[in-house]
Amino acid sequence: MLIRRSWAWVLGGVASTLVACGGGGDAASSAGVPIASALSAQAALGERIFADVSLSASGRQACASCHSPDNAHSPANSLVAQLGGVLLDLQGRRTAPSVNYLSSNTAFHFDAEGAPTGGFFWDGRAASLQDQAGQPFLTSFEMANANAAEVIDKLSRAAYADEFKRVFGADIFSRSDDAMARVTLALAQYQREDTEFRGFSSKYDEFLRGNVRLSDQELRGLAVFNSPGKGNCQACHPSARAADGSFPLFTDFSYDNLGVPRNPALVQNDDPAFYDLGLCGRDDLAARADLCGAFKVPSLRNVAQRHVFFHNGRFNTLKDALTFYVQRDTNPEKWYPLNADGTVQKFDDLPAQFHANVNTTEAPYNRRPGDAPALNDAEVDDLIAFLKTLNDGYRP
Amino acid sequence: MTSHRLRALPAKTILAASLALAASAAFAQTPTEAELARRLDQLAAELAAVKAQLAQMQQERAAPAPAAAPAPTAPASGFGVTAPAASAGTATPAMAAAAPSGPATVLSSYGEITYTRPTKSSVNTQADVARFVLGYQHRFDAKTKVVAELEVEHAVSSADDAGEVEVEQAYVEYQITPTLAVQGGLFLLPMGLLNGNHEPTAYYGVQRNFVETAIIPSTWREGGFQLVGTYDNGLTVQGGITTTFDLSKWDAASTEGKDSPLGSIHQELSLAKAHDLAAFGALNWRGVPGLLLGGSLFSSQATQGQTAEKARITLWEAHARWTPGRWDFQSVYSRGTISNTAVLNTPLVGNPTLIPSSFDGYYVLGAYKVWSHEDYSLTPFARWEHVNTTRSYADLGPGLTPEASGGQRIVTVGANLNITQGVVLKADYQQFRDSPDQNRVNLGLGWNF
Numbered sequence: 001m002l003i004r005r006s007w008a009w010v011l012g013g014v015a016s017t018l019v020a021c022g023g024g025g026d027a028a029s030s031a032g033v034p035i036a037s038a039l040s041a042q043a044a045l046g047e048r049i050f051a052d053v054s055l056s057a058s059g060r061q062a063c064a065s066c067h068s069p070d071n072a073h074s075p076a077n078s079l080v081a082q083l084g085g086v087l088l089d090l091q092g093r094r095t096a097p098s099v100n101y102l103s104s105n106t107a108f109h110f111d112a113e114g115a116p117t118g119g120f121f122w123d124g125r126a127a128s129l130q131d132q133a134g135q136p137f138l139t140s141f142e143m144a145n146a147n148a149a150e151v152i153d154k155l156s157r158a159a160y161a162d163e164f165k166r167v168f169g170a171d172i173f174s175r176s177d178d179a180m181a182r183v184t185l186a187l188a189q190y191q192r193e194d195t196e197f198r199g200f201s202s203k204y205d206e207f208l209r210g211n212v213r214l215s216d217q218e219l220r221g222l223a224v225f226n227s228p229g230k231g232n233c234q235a236c237h238p239s240a241r242a243a244d245g246s247f248p249l250f251t252d253f254s255y256d257n258l259g260v261p262r263n264p265a266l267v268q269n270d271d272p273a274f275y276d277l278g279l280c281g282r283d284d285l286a287a288r289a290d291l292c293g294a295f296k297v298p299s300l301r302n303v304a305q306r307h308v309f310f311h312n313g314r315f316n317t318l319k320d321a322l323t324f325y326v327q328r329d330t331n332p333e334k335w336y337p338l339n340a341d342g343t344v345q346k347f348d349d350l351p352a353q354f355h356a357n358v359n360t361t362e363a364p365y366n367r368r369p370g371d372a373p374a375l376n377d378a379e380v381d382d383l384i385a386f387l388k389t390l391n392d393g394y395r396p
Numbered sequence: 397m398t399s400h401r402l403r404a405l406p407a408k409t410i411l412a413a414s415l416a417l418a419a420s421a422a423f424a425q426t427p428t429e430a431e432l433a434r435r436l437d438q439l440a441a442e443l444a445a446v447k448a449q450l451a452q453m454q455q456e457r458a459a460p461a462p463a464a465a466p467a468p469t470a471p472a473s474g475f476g477v478t479a480p481a482a483s484a485g486t487a488t489p490a491m492a493a494a495a496p497s498g499p500a501t502v503l504s505s506y507g508e509i510t511y512t513r514p515t516k517s518s519v520n521t522q523a524d525v526a527r528f529v530l531g532y533q534h535r536f537d538a539k540t541k542v543v544a545e546l547e548v549e550h551a552v553s554s555a556d557d558a559g560e561v562e563v564e565q566a567y568v569e570y571q572i573t574p575t576l577a578v579q580g581g582l583f584l585l586p587m588g589l590l591n592g593n594h595e596p597t598a599y600y601g602v603q604r605n606f607v608e609t610a611i612i613p614s615t616w617r618e619g620g621f622q623l624v625g626t627y628d629n630g631l632t633v634q635g636g637i638t639t640t641f642d643l644s645k646w647d648a649a650s651t652e653g654k655d656s657p658l659g660s661i662h663q664e665l666s667l668a669k670a671h672d673l674a675a676f677g678a679l680n681w682r683g684v685p686g687l688l689l690g691g692s693l694f695s696s697q698a699t700q701g702q703t704a705e706k707a708r709i710t711l712w713e714a715h716a717r718w719t720p721g722r723w724d725f726q727s728v729y730s731r732g733t734i735s736n737t738a739v740l741n742t743p744l745v746g747n748p749t750l751i752p753s754s755f756d757g758y759y760v761l762g763a764y765k766v767w768s769h770e771d772y773s774l775t776p777f778a779r780w781e782h783v784n785t786t787r788s789y790a791d792l793g794p795g796l797t798p799e800a801s802g803g804q805r806i807v808t809v810g811a812n813l814n815i816t817q818g819v820v821l822k823a824d825y826q827q828f829r830d831s832p833d834q835n836r837v838n839l840g841l842g843w844n845f
Contacts, residue, residue: 112555208743210704216793219745223796226648226746234649240744243645245702 046190072302221386596842630683648747
């Protein structure tokens with residue numbers, strides 16, 4: 001059940017403008033203290049749509065099916081990729097990411113140094129929350145509607161259809177494309193307004209507010225997380241408050257090529273010639289061979305609640321995912337298939353010509369077989385303990 | 397910009413000549429000469445006071461009041477660097493008030509071009525227009541003036557270049573009484589010998605010293621108000637309320653905080669967070685010709701309300717300069733502390749640059765003018781510095797507390813060659829005793845008018 005109340009932040013990244021306008025008071029005393037407010041009419045409609053399974057071809061799938069409000073708006077199950085389609089029997093192509101903490105994300109672009117940044121989905125192909133919200137309705141292996149008219153026809157028979165007309169006009173259902181734009185607008189507005197999508201309510205947030213201490217193990221994990229020579233996690237997942245006082249999102253919305261092993265559990269990988277190339281799999285970036293294999297850096301908030309990890313769901317536990325990070329280059333034989341001669345098929349989910357794109361220069365990847373991993377087993381456990389402090393809904 | 401760079405260009409005034417004589421006398425070596433110099437100083441001050449009164453009377457009688465001239469200022473000492481001005485960033489009240497006859501607006505400029513060649517890694521040799529500055533002073537009337545300075549660092553400032561364009565000073569000064577002035581706006585903090593007198597002709601060596609860049613973050617300016625009292629006994633007293641640093645922008649992932657703890661979190665009055673304000677005070681005494689003794693204190697909370705915990709930054713320093721005859725001796729010690737760093741650092745553990753709880757540094761410098769002819773002068777110097785930007789850290793527990801360092805010891809030997817009063821050629825060698833890889837040879841060209 002979704003929480004209907006919403007909160008307007010006094011401070012933090014989502015509302016730093018309030019502070020700038022003098023409406024926020026003392027950041028130190030009020031950081032993260034929510035002020036209750038009702039969802040707007042558009043956002044309230046978005047909440048209804050988000051949970052409405054009748055808008056799918058199968059009649060059994062809604063946005064919330066893959067982005068469960070009970071699991072930080074990520075899948076509540078451990079499927080490597082969610083099932084969809086008319087009969088709800090088609091496997092998706094990538095893991096469903098959480099849609100939390102996306103309200104400050106930008107459209108895909110190349111930053112001043114030419115690095116790809118921003119965008120929605122694993123490959124950044126959607127330019128906005130609204131753009132992202134519309135695509136699953138029409139994807140054959142997701143909600144599987146043939147076109148916008150089908151979606152709007154279903155919506156016109158929903159219990160909240162009259163409310164939709166009241167908000168967007170009595171004739172809105174006669175204009176399918178316009179109505180579809182209102183559907184995605186309402187969904188985006190819902191994600192912006194309902195602070196369930198950006199709770200900043202984890203133990204770590206309380207720690208940053210000075211209200212709670214981290215345990216020794218959690219603190220060691222944080223040190224490992226931040227240390228450039230150890231986990232070096234913060235290089236892509238910033239952990240410190242920004243200069244404007246906003247809380248960290250644990251992503252810089254950049255892209256990286258990790259050389260994650262191929263996942264045989266994905267049906268699409270039954271075809272040995274198939275490779276999910278990430279950024280350069282997009283039509284508009286097909287010529288950028290240097291981007292092949294790069295996927296978006298997700299937020300690590302609530303990461304400990306996930307059941308599968310990475311774009312292809314290759315790992316099912318945080319321990320495995322983190323151990324892969326630090327042992328990928330020291331013990332590749334543990335993560336990749338072996339050839340008949342015993343050599344390792346490293347980076348086996350990428351064609352050989354793109355292996356050079358894989359990040360091998362930064363810690364913890366900058367090692368060779370036989371080197372000690374950047375983190376030992378105990379340090380990985382410390383890191384996991386810290387990552388668990390990023391789960392929203394902390395209660396002392 | 398210091399007052400001595402703002403002297404009126406069209407004509408030397410009687411006051412300027414008097415002060416020149418007084419300054420020259422500062423190098424007297426015998427007791428008789430020293431006494432003479434002291435009396436000249438006194439006479440100059442009295443003359444300035446009389447002129448101030450005269451100017452005020454003339455202004456009161458004139459209707460409307462004519463535009464007043466900028467203050468003629470202390471002349472160069474004839475040393476490799478100019479003698480310390482009356483106070484950082486301000487003319488003496490007497491001088492300021494005694495300038496109704498020159499132009500109302502005076503342009504000024506200084507610049508420095510440097511060449512730095514690391515002796516052990518010549519591939520990193522660099523040449524740079526380190527600073528190019530244009531400034532003006534406009535006097536509205538005998539009591540009121542505005543001083544502004546615009547600086548370009550590293551020649552080019554654009555989205556793709558490292559340079560900066562910055563307003564370095566922009567303040568209004570109002571002369572309340574002949575001995576008391578108030579300044580409001582963006583002004584230089586009167587700390588140390590360099591911050592208020594940072595033009596290339598005002599210091600020895602191609603690069604500014606480390607104590608007054610790493611510990612005192614020259615060129616350090618804040619926005620606010622200050623009172624400046626200058627008295628006939630040689631005492632200058634300054635105090636005020638200003639903006640301050642922003643600890644919330646400490647970047648633990650970069651090394652900037654190790655290069656200069658306060659330099660990495662200064663705000664330069666650029667959309668500066670102003671929840672926390674600072675108080676400062678400075679005392680300088682020039683009661684004996686050729687001798688300057690002073691000290692200052694700056695303190696404020698500095699988390700700007702961005703964190704639940706507060707932290708106080710305190711910086712103090714003591715300085716001395718003595719110029720007997722051809723000699724010039726200088727020394728500065730400065731120490732900074734930051735409170736509550738254990739709380740601030742805990743979320744940053746593991747990062748390479750945590751917030752130090754204390755940092756300090758000192759230098760001693762000796763220079764001797766070995767040769768002079770007309771406007772030429774050659775002044776070799778040697779400087780010893782010990783700077784520690786990570787003197788201590790608050791305890792975070794085993795394995796998490798960074799190690800305090802022993803600091804850096806730097807020896808600089810070189811010479812300043814003045815080819816005229818406002819143009820200097822510099823050359824020096826810097827030896828980094830604790831990191832020899834940084835040893836370097838520097839060449840520089842500077843000017844100032």
